Amino acid sequence: YVLTQPPSVSVAPGKTASITCGGKNLEHKSVHWYQQRPGQAPILVISYDSDRPSGIPERFSGSNSGNTATLTISSVEAGDEADYFCQVWDRSSEHPLFVFGAGTKVTVL
Amino acid sequence: QVQLVESGGGVVQPGGSLRLSCAASGFAFRNHGMHWVRQFSGKGLEWVADIWHDGTKGFYADSVKGRFTISRDNSENTLYLQMIGLKVEDTAVYHCVRERMTDPAFDLWGQGTLVTVSS
Numbered sequence: 001y002v003l004t005q006p007p008s009v010s011v012a013p014g015k016t017a018s019i020t021c022g023g024k025n026l027e028h029k030s031v032h033w034y035q036q037r038p039g040q041a042p043i044l045v046i047s048y049d050s051d052r053p054s055g056i057p058e059r060f061s062g063s064n065s066g067n068t069a070t071l072t073i074s075s076v077e078a079g080d081e082a083d084y085f086c087q088v089w090d091r092s093s094e095h096p097l098f099v100f101g102a103g104t105k106v107t108v109l
Numbered sequence: 110q111v112q113l114v115e116s117g118g119g120v121v122q123p124g125g126s127l128r129l130s131c132a133a134s135g136f137a138f139r140n141h142g143m144h145w146v147r148q149f150s151g152k153g154l155e156w157v158a159d160i161w162h163d164g165t166k167g168f169y170a171d172s173v174k175g176r177f178t179i180s181r182d183n184s185e186n187t188l189y190l191q192m193i194g195l196k197v198e199d200t201a202v203y204h205c206v207r208e209r210m211t212d213p214a215f216d217l218w219g220q221g222t223l224v225t226v227s228s
Contacts, residue, residue, distance in 0.1 A: 032214045041204065041218040053216065085154055089213045098156035
């Protein structure tokens with residue numbers, strides 16, 4: 001199973017960034033999103049398409065429809081500059097597999 | 110403090126072996142499935158292996174099956190990854206990752222340990 005993300009997204013401070021993740025019939029899978037700041041380990045920012053874990057700002061939201069899931073960051077701040085990865089749990093294989101997108105680098109202008 | 114700390118990485122020749130360790134602290138390690146996820150220098154992430162909370166089952170990516178073995182010691186709060194037959198393409202940072210108790214999302218990551226396979 002393949003997840004496709006744009007390599008990069010640029011956004012001005014205070015504006016909204018949208019990061020897409022494409023996959024066949026993705027709406028039938030649960031999509032998780034991870035943020036990785038430079039030099040740091042990834043952290044979970046959205047689970048099950050649109051749930052925000054405790055401690056994640058409300059500026060982060062997610063959706064999933066058709067073949068595309070989207071992570072939206074509103075009122076972007078300099079600290080949001082990071083790589084963002086989508087991930088699904090693929091149960092169609094002989095055993096469960098965990099698949100990641102290639103990542104999108106968000107640059108705050 | 111809730112954390113995962115990996116160790117055991119290093120430089121090894123093709124065909125060599127390494128054993129990675131991950132020390133967990135600050136949470137009930139025995140209640141969580143655990144994973145190894147590797148990250149290549151170009152930033153891409155690849156799931157490597159996972160093990161059930163009780164250690165009774167493990168699963169592997171096709172790229173490492175037959176060469177890597179995941180295990181855990183719940184009495185020591187430690188996760189392991191034994192790697193043999195290493196290849197140049199195994200070069201990556203290896204992250205120890207906790208799976209949430211309720212669903213297969215990765216809610217805690219370690220900083221990782223670098224494995225370099227080179228002659």
